[in-house]
Amino acid sequence: MSGLIFGSCAEPESSPSPAPSPSPSPSPAPEKAVTLRLAIPWPPGDPPQVEIQKYADAFNARSGGKVVIQVHPAEALVKVQESLDAVRTGAVEMAGYPTGVFSSVDPRLATPEIPFLYTGINADAAAQDYLLPMYNEFMPEKFNQMFMGHFICLPNEMIGSKPVKTVADWDGLLVQSISPVVSQFIEAMGGSPVPSPFVEGYTVLEKKVVDASMLSPQFDVTFKVYEVAKYETLGYLIPAALTVAINMDTYNSLPKDMQDLLVEEGWNFHHSANEFFIGAYTDANNFLADNGVEIYQLPKAERDKWYDMVWPISEKLLADMGDFGPRVMEVANKVNAEFPY
Numbered sequence: 001m002s003g004l005i006f007g008s009c010a011e012p013e014s015s016p017s018p019a020p021s022p023s024p025s026p027s028p029a030p031e032k033a034v035t036l037r038l039a040i041p042w043p044p045g046d047p048p049q050v051e052i053q054k055y056a057d058a059f060n061a062r063s064g065g066k067v068v069i070q071v072h073p074a075e076a077l078v079k080v081q082e083s084l085d086a087v088r089t090g091a092v093e094m095a096g097y098p099t100g101v102f103s104s105v106d107p108r109l110a111t112p113e114i115p116f117l118y119t120g121i122n123a124d125a126a127a128q129d130y131l132l133p134m135y136n137e138f139m140p141e142k143f144n145q146m147f148m149g150h151f152i153c154l155p156n157e158m159i160g161s162k163p164v165k166t167v168a169d170w171d172g173l174l175v176q177s178i179s180p181v182v183s184q185f186i187e188a189m190g191g192s193p194v195p196s197p198f199v200e201g202y203t204v205l206e207k208k209v210v211d212a213s214m215l216s217p218q219f220d221v222t223f224k225v226y227e228v229a230k231y232e233t234l235g236y237l238i239p240a241a242l243t244v245a246i247n248m249d250t251y252n253s254l255p256k257d258m259q260d261l262l263v264e265e266g267w268n269f270h271h272s273a274n275e276f277f278i279g280a281y282t283d284a285n286n287f288l289a290d291n292g293v294e295i296y297q298l299p300k301a302e303r304d305k306w307y308d309m310v311w312p313i314s315e316k317l318l319a320d321m322g323d324f325g326p327r328v329m330e331v332a333n334k335v336n337a338e339f340p341y
Contacts, residue, residue, distance in 0.1 A: 034067045034258075036250065040096035041080035042073060047218065048153060048242055049073050051276055052096050055149065055244065055269035059261060067258045069094065084245075087145045093250045099135075099150070099243050100181075106142065107320035108135075112152075112241030114314045115185050116307045117332050120236045121281045123339040124152045125274040128241065130331040132270060134324070135243075145245040148266030151273035153240050154281050156182060158233035159220055159288075160212025161205065165233065165296055167305055176204050176213035181313070185214070185238060188310045205229045214238065217284035226291045234285065235298035235306065236341075244269070300341050 038056060042049040049071070056069035078086045083097035084105065103110030111117075111131065118124040132150045140146050156178075158164050164173065170189040177183040177193035178201075186193040194210050201219065204210045206228040213229070214237065220226055244266070251259060289295050298306070318325035 033065050034254065036067060036069045036093040036246070037077060038069050038071045038094040038096065038244065039075075039077040039083065039086065039092045040071065040073050041075045041083070042096070044073050046073075046222075047276065047280060048096065048273075051151070051269070051273040052244060054272065055265060058268065059265040062261055062265070063258060067254060067262075084143060084145075087245050087247050088143050090144075090247045090249055092247075094148075094244060094246045096242060096244045098153075099241055100179075103317075106138075107317065107322075108138065108324045110181075110317050111321070111324075111328050113179075113181055113238055114317050114328075115181065115238045115310050116236075116314060117328075118236060118239055119336045119339055119341040121152065121155070121278050123332075123335040124155075124236070124239050124241075125278055126335040126338060127331050128152065128270065128274055130334075131328070134327060134331075138324075139245070140248050144248045146248060146251060148244045148246055148262060149270030149273065150241060150243045151270055152277045153242055154216035154218045154277060154284065155236050155240060156214040156216060156238040157235070158212055158214055158231075158237065159205075159225055159229045159293070160210070160231055161208070161229055162211055163231045163233075163294065163296060164212060165298075166302060167309065173212060174210045176201060176210045176215075178214070181317075182214050182238065184313045185310055188313060189306065199223075201225055202228060216240070217288060218280060220293075221284045221287050226288050226293050230293055231296070232285070232288055232293050233296050233298060235303045237306075303341060 038052065040049060040052055053071050056071050059069050077092055078095060080097055080101060083095040084102045086092045087095045099109050100113035118127065128150050132147055135147050135150060164170065167189065170191045173191040174194055175186045175191045176196045177186055178198040183193040183195065196204050198215060198219065201213045201215050202223050202225050205213060205225065215225065246262065285295055318329060321328065
């Protein structure tokens, strides 16, 4: 070996100097991973956060390190009310948010929260397979983003300090309202809405500011509402759904194989999250029953009366959607026939 390489092995002086070796070409620098920041409002351990993290983990396990989804929970990057615009402008590459929060921006985004639209959680979950591509017909052009998955969470049902089983039980009932749609629902039923953030559900019931509230069973479990309210009425009253969206400029900048992987794992996540929340609905109500809450499932005849009183609100929401509304109703009729109340 030449002493040019190993100083302890010098060549004899009489030997001609070897021709200099060409400098080795520098190894190409490894491609820097593309990081997709996924901003969500839910804290660690909250079911939506857990399901969305599964999506990120599944994608990251298959992306070979070329593209990495990095979940940022608990509004660490973006407040929930800013999520739609943050993805639109590229302030974050991805975000998860409750779709209905932005119904005032586009009436089609009210679809997940139309009162009495679905007969139950199975019908609601089945509808998402039809609705996901429908959203993606207009979201890229209007809001510069695409939904990777769209999944149910638990509906707003009734929980309170007195049983609510008939239309007559609503007369003069003070009910916490967490949104304009909930207020309209309460008024249509003959109750009096008391606007209050959903996080105050325990407090307003404990202090008897209200007789009842319309909250999800999962919220009742997580925030121990069952300690201060012992009556729950189920009728799949107001549904709800969440999404994960990606900025279109970001998506279009990625290699085709990464785009395909995002969509494939998004579709898998879309289904697994819907399945999770179907089970969570049953589990939450069973937990409430085990902790002293009297669960009352509205009989179909009574639910039909409630439906008739509230449906004008739903019709108005659908009408405001233009041509999109009849398509939503077509989906609802299809899944409700498959899963009757």
